[in-house]
Amino acid sequence: xxxxxxxxxxxxxxxxxxxSEYYLTVSELRSHQQAGDVRVAGVVQNDxxxxxxxxxxxxxxxxxxxxxxxxxxxPLPDIFQPGITVVAEGKxxxxxxxxxxxxxxxxxxxxxxxxxxx
Amino acid sequence: xxxxxxxxxxxSGWRQNAVMIQVGRRAFYAAAAMVVLAxxxxxxxxxTHDFSIAYVVEHTDLSTPTPLVAAGFYGGQEGSLLYWTLxxxxxxxxxxxxSSRLGPRLAAYAAGILATIATFFLVVLVMVASPFDVLSVTxxxxxxxxxxxxxxxxxxxxxxxxxxxxxxxxxxxFAAAALLAGRSDAAWIAHTRRFALLAWTLQSxxxxxxxxxxxxxxxxxxxxxxxxxxxxxxxxxxxxxxYLHSSQVQEHRGRLRAWNFGLVITAxxxxxxxxxxxxxxxxxxxxxxxxSAIGPWFFAFLFICVVFSGALLALRAGSLKSxxxxxxxxSREGAFVxxxxxxxxxxxxxxxxxxxxxxxxxxxxxRVVGASYYERAAGxxxxxxxxxxAAGxxxPWRxxxxxxxxxxxxxxxxxxxxxxxxxxxxxxxxPALVTLPVAAGVAATxxxxxxxxxxxxxRQGGWPIALAPLARRRRRYGAYLAHLGLVVVVAGIxxxxxxxxxxxxxxxxxxQVSVGGYTLAYxxxxxxxxxxxxxxxxxxxxxxxxxxxxxxxxxxxxxQSLTHVAISTTATADVYxxxxxxxxxxxxxxxxxxxxxxxxIWAGAIVIILGxxxxxxxxxxxxxVPALVRVRQVS
Numbered sequence: 114x115x116x117x118x119x120x121x122x123x124x125x126x127x128x129x130x131x132x133s134e135y136y137l138t139v140s141e142l143r144s145h146q147q148a149g150d151v152r153v154a155g156v157v158q159n160d161x162x163x164x165x166x167x168x169x170x171x172x173x174x175x176x177x178x179x180x181x182x183x184x185x186x187x188p189l190p191d192i193f194q195p196g197i198t199v200v201a202e203g204k205x206x207x208x209x210x211x212x213x214x215x216x217x218x219x220x221x222x223x224x225x226x227x228x229x230x231x
Numbered sequence: 232x233x234x235x236x237x238x239x240x241x242x243s244g245w246r247q248n249a250v251m252i253q254v255g256r257r258a259f260y261a262a263a264a265m266v267v268l269a270x271x272x273x274x275x276x277x278x279t280h281d282f283s284i285a286y287v288v289e290h291t292d293l294s295t296p297t298p299l300v301a302a303g304f305y306g307g308q309e310g311s312l313l314y315w316t317l318x319x320x321x322x323x324x325x326x327x328x329x330s331s332r333l334g335p336r337l338a339a340y341a342a343g344i345l346a347t348i349a350t351f352f353l354v355v356l357v358m359v360a361s362p363f364d365v366l367s368v369t370x371x372x373x374x375x376x377x378x379x380x381x382x383x384x385x386x387x388x389x390x391x392x393x394x395x396x397x398x399x400x401x402x403x404x405f406a407a408a409a410l411l412a413g414r415s416d417a418a419w420i421a422h423t424r425r426f427a428l429l430a431w432t433l434q435s436x437x438x439x440x441x442x443x444x445x446x447x448x449x450x451x452x453x454x455x456x457x458x459x460x461x462x463x464x465x466x467x468x469x470x471x472x473x474y475l476h477s478s479q480v481q482e483h484r485g486r487l488r489a490w491n492f493g494l495v496i497t498a499x500x501x502x503x504x505x506x507x508x509x510x511x512x513x514x515x516x517x518x519x520x521x522x523s524a525i526g527p528w529f530f531a532f533l534f535i536c537v538v539f540s541g542a543l544l545a546l547r548a549g550s551l552k553s554x555x556x557x558x559x560x561x562s563r564e565g566a567f568v569x570x571x572x573x574x575x576x577x578x579x580x581x582x583x584x585x586x587x588x589x590x591x592x593x594x595x596x597x598r599v600v601g602a603s604y605y606e607r608a609a610g611x612x613x614x615x616x617x618x619x620x621a622a623g624x625x626x627p628w629r630x631x632x633x634x635x636x637x638x639x640x641x642x643x644x645x646x647x648x649x650x651x652x653x654x655x656x657x658x659x660x661x662p663a664l665v666t667l668p669v670a671a672g673v674a675a676t677x678x679x680x681x682x683x684x685x686x687x688x689x690r691q692g693g694w695p696i697a698l699a700p701l702a703r704r705r706r707r708y709g710a711y712l713a714h715l716g717l718v719v720v721v722a723g724i725x726x727x728x729x730x731x732x733x734x735x736x737x738x739x740x741x742x743q744v745s746v747g748g749y750t751l752a753y754x755x756x757x758x759x760x761x762x763x764x765x766x767x768x769x770x771x772x773x774x775x776x777x778x779x780x781x782x783x784x785x786x787x788x789x790x791q792s793l794t795h796v797a798i799s800t801t802a803t804a805d806v807y808x809x810x811x812x813x814x815x816x817x818x819x820x821x822x823x824x825x826x827x828x829x830x831x832i833w834a835g836a837i838v839i840i841l842g843x844x845x846x847x848x849x850x851x852x853x854x855x856v857p858a859l860v861r862v863r864q865v866s
Contacts, residue, residue, distance in 0.1 A: 117569070121576035121612065125583050128608035129600055136588065136597035152599060166737045166820025167812025187735060188451075188811045188822050191793050202601075 134202065140178035142205055150214060152202045153181065159195045174201060174211070183211045190218035252339040256327050259346050263320035266349075270317045273310060273362055277303050283369040286310060286362040292373035294763055302386050308525070309362035311393060316352040318397035323349065326401045326426055333405075333418050340408035341419075348400050351532055359524045384444035391440060392464060395433030396502045399471060401426040403499035406492050410543040415488050420478045425847070427495075431475055432843050434468045439836040450794040452733065452807055452824040454832070457605045462585045463505030466578050470498035473574040480567045483628060487564075489548060490571070496540040501578070503533045508585065562630050566623030573616050580608040614665055617721065620714055621646070621672035624680060638679070645675030663729040667722065674718045677711040684708065709846015716838030723831030727805075732825045735811075739818040747825035749773065749806050756813050766795070769810045769819050773799055780810035780821065805829045 135151045142153055155174035162171045170185045172195075183201045193199065193216070203213035273286070277300055282288050290303040290310070305314040323345040330338040356362070402423040409419040441464065442454035455461060474494040480487045507529040584600045591598040621642040626635050646668035653664055684700045701708045734746045738753040745751075754770045754777075761783075768781040778797035785791045799806045804827040811820040 117572040117576060121579055124576075124608040124611060125580055128580075128604045129583065129587065133587065133591075133598045133600045133604065136592075136599055163812065166814045166818060168735050168737060168820040168822075188794075188809055191450075192791060194791075 138178045139174070139176050139181050142181065142211070143179070145205070150203055151205075152200050153211065154198060154200045155180070156198055157193065157195050161195060170216075171210075174199065181205070181211050182209070183213050183216070185213040185216050187215075189216055192218050252331075252335055252342075255339060255346070256330075256342050259320075259327060259342055259349075260324050262346070262349060262353075263324045266313070266317050266320045266353075269363075270304070270313060273313060274301065274304050277301065280373070282371070282373055283365055284362075285364045285366050288366065288370055288373045290373070295373075298386055302389075305389050305393060306385065307362070309356070309360045311389065312352060312356055312360055312525070313362055314390065315393055315397045316349060316356065318394045319345070319349055319352065319400050322398050322401055322426060322429075323404070326405070326423065330405075330422065333422055334412070334414070336412040337405070337408050337414055337419065340411045341405045344404040344407050344411075345400065348404070355525055355528050359528060382444070382448050384440065384448055388437060388440040388444050391433050392437030395430055395435075395437045396467065396505070398426055398430040398433060399467065399499055399502055402430070402474075402495050406495040407540060407543060410492055410547050413547065415547070417478075417481050417485070417488075420481060420491065424478070427471065427475060427478070428843060428847055431468070431471045432840055434464070434471060435836065436840060438464060438468055439833065443833060446829065447796070447798065450796040450809055452731075452796075452809065452822070452826070454829070457584065457602050459585050460509055462581050463501070463508050466581055466585075467498050467501040467505065469574050469578045469581070470494060470501055473571045474498060476567050477571045480564045484564055487568070487571075489544070492544060492547075494571070494575075496544070497575075497578075500533065500536055500540065503529060503536055507533055561626065561635075563623065563626045563628045566619055566626055570616060570619050570623065573612050573619070576612050577609050577616075580605065580612065584608075610662060614662075614669055617666070617669045617673055620717070621669060621676045624676055624711065624714075641679045642672035642675040646672035660729055663725060666725045670718050670721045670725070673714060673721075677715045677718070680711050681708065705848070706846050709842045709844075712842030712845065713839045714842075716835045716840075716842055719831050719835030719838060721835075723828045723833075723835060726828035726831070727826045730827045734823050735820070736823065737814075737818055737820040739816070744821070744823060746806075746823045747804070749804075749825055751778070751806070751808070751823065753819065753821075755817065756819055764793075767810070767813060769813070769821070771797070771808060771821075773806060778806070778808050780808040782810050782812070800830050803827060 134149065135145065135147070137145055137151050137153055139153060139155060142151065145151060153174065153176075155176040158173040158175055158180065160173050163169070168186060168188070170189060172183055173180050174183050175181075183203075185201070185203075190199075197218060200217040201211055201213040202215040202217065203211060206212050275281075276284050276287050277291055278297070280287065280291070280293060280300075286307060286309055287303070290307045291300045295303075303310065305311045327338070327342055327345070330341055332338075333341075402419075405419040405423045409415070441461070445451075445456070446454040474491065477487050477494060478491055481491050507526060584604055588597050588599050622639060625638040625642075649671040650664060650668040653667060658664060681701070684704075685698065688698060688700045732747040734744065736744045738744060740753055740755045743750055743752045751771045751773045754772060756767060756769045759766045759768055764783045764785045766781045766783045768779050771778045771780070776799055778799055780797040781795040783793045783795060785793065794809055797808045804825050807824040807826055809822040809824075811822060813819040
């Protein structure tokens with residue numbers, strides 16, 4: 114029993130050390146030194162530029178601290194549009210642009226549309 | 232609605248008095264009947280488009296097809312809680328019908344615990360999340376369902392998952408009741424075996440349906456993303472799987488009593504924990520559900536459950552110790568114990584990955600883990616589990632001797648053969664070279680067991696009754712069938728994981744693309760106008776088939792778009808095409824994926840469920856079952 118527990122503990126430790134990513138705000142991103150991918154959440158601004166039939170996208174992502182230009186190659190989530198919150202996963206390049214490996218959309222709600230107000 | 236809780240507060244009254252126990256049980260049936268009535272009322276309100284009720288407005292509209300309107304019952308938060316309660320009450324009543332045989336105290340406590348859980352849900356339903364709130368103004372039409380959910384999957388995935396979770400409250404209630412009554416025998420296991428199996432089957436089906444839905448509808452090319460919402464559904468399933476196996480050790484050998492109590496309690500706590508995580512939004516998830524006031528309620532409930540069960544276990548720990556010497560490591564029970572430890576290990580891995588953002592956020596910088604964490608940490612444990620599946624069934628109870636070692640050569644030979652073939656075919660990925668041969672070993676073990684039974688049957692009386700042992704001991708051979716199904720699932724998951732290929736391309740009409748040996752030719756796009764949305768449809772010819780990946784745009788919902796993937800299933804792989812967008816010059820961009828053997832996952836899952844159902848159909852139960860049918864008639 115102890116052997117199994119030790120193995121599980123070791124696996125968790127080694128795997129989470131090697132492949133966990135930091136969740137940062139945009140301003141933290143600028144001062145973040147460590148190598149490896151990070152995640153940055155922010156609101157998509159009104160400057161979405163699509164090229165190559167939508168496979169290449171560039172947009173500004175803004176949170177409460179600052180904003181950053183995100184560059185991404187690949188299909189975007191369906192609900193992607195200005196005004197929604199996305200989580201970009203990738204690295205800040207030397208050019209000051211955040212090169213995303215993945216862009217995740219945070220659905221406002223999975224099981225309901227906007228609440229009814231009147 | 233308030234009347235329900237009133238009825239349920241009866242529960243504190245009873246103790247040893249036989250009449251009061253009977254009254255308590257009847258009060259539970261009464262509450263169940265009222266929950267059924269409330270559910271019928273909500274369903275009628277939905278189907279008759281009663282837009283004076285906020286819940287109806289928020290989840291349906293006049294253009295939604297009727298089956299999806301009906302599905303609105305569990306489509307929203309409030310309704311899904313009512314659905315949970317409904318399942319709990321109906322199955323709970325079924326489990327109570329024959330419970331007096333277990334002895335008055337156990338039966339009474341079980342009823343009390345079930346009633347407490349039901350009361351909690353009813354209080355939440357009445358106080359914070361009532362599906363019957365009336366709007367001050369009645370709007371002419373509802374808001375409708377999110378387009379992602381306008382799909383057949385919506386009709387079946389959520390109710391199955393929720394029912395799987397709700398039904399696990401029954402084994403939990405009886406386990407806690409047995410602890411409370413100071414009973415350490417296996418009576419509660421036998422009594423709730425059907426409910427545990429039902430919960431497990433529903434949870435398995437729910438997980439696979441969720442994967443199927445993600446794969447076919449959400450359209451990102453995969454079926455599992457290690458998202459918290461998926462993780463919290465996986466963890467109870469793992470714990471339930473462990474329990475189904477370890478409970479056999481108690482039934483056969485009288486061991487692992489404390490462990491079984493612990494597992495059932497853990498599985499139920501994981502269900503409550505999952506509901507809390509999903510509904511409270513404390514962990515960043517891709518699909519956040521409607522976050523609402525019920526988060527703190529579930530947290531409080533979780534806290535109470537943890538304290539209550541922990542105290543119970545601690546209180547009874549002394550009387551649960553097995554007097555016998557510890558089990559030999561090399562025996563059937565040893566294999567079960569190891570299997571359980573590994574499954575719990577996987578639960579620990581997934582749990583840590585799920586709560587890491589929470590824990591690290593409290594300690595400083597928030598961190599998250601991605602798929603690679605789960606693969607690296609859980610992967611080796613899952614492979615070890617597979618290896619156990621190959622060896623365990625061949626080991627005898629008590630202690631394994633030389634005979635068992637001889638039996639083990641079959642899976643070993645099968646694994647080696649697959650390994651040699653794979654290396655010869657040029658496979659060099661270590662995880663693939665371990666997983667698939669071990670899976671082949673499991674298949675060999677199951678095949679060996681089937682063959683042995685058939686040979687024995689033939690020797691006894693020739694071919695006509697050769698299959699008789701399989702039917703007579705169907706519980707055992709049903710389990711092997713389920714194991715075989717799992718091998719098929721593992722082959723599908725491993726192949727699509729290790730050998731998935733993808734390519735992003737922009738093509739002009741007439742151009743071709745080749746991915747993983749499959750060639751697709753793009754012919755052009757067209758715009759189609761449908762009732763509630765418009766579609767941009769691209770045509771690609773693939774052999775003699777035409778694939779039509781599309782993007783739908785819902786003008787009524789703020790121009791929200793929705794990807795319709797095109798999937799062509801061949802025997803060895805799925806060709807999966809996502810239309811990313813089209814350009815003014817007629818060219819279009821695609822992501823093309825080739826996912827080997829994905830269809831094996833769905834096929835294997837069907838075999839698993841078939842194995843469980845066949846294995847337990849008509850099995851002589853320790854207690855009569857018509858209870859289930861009787862309650863259905865009441866509803």
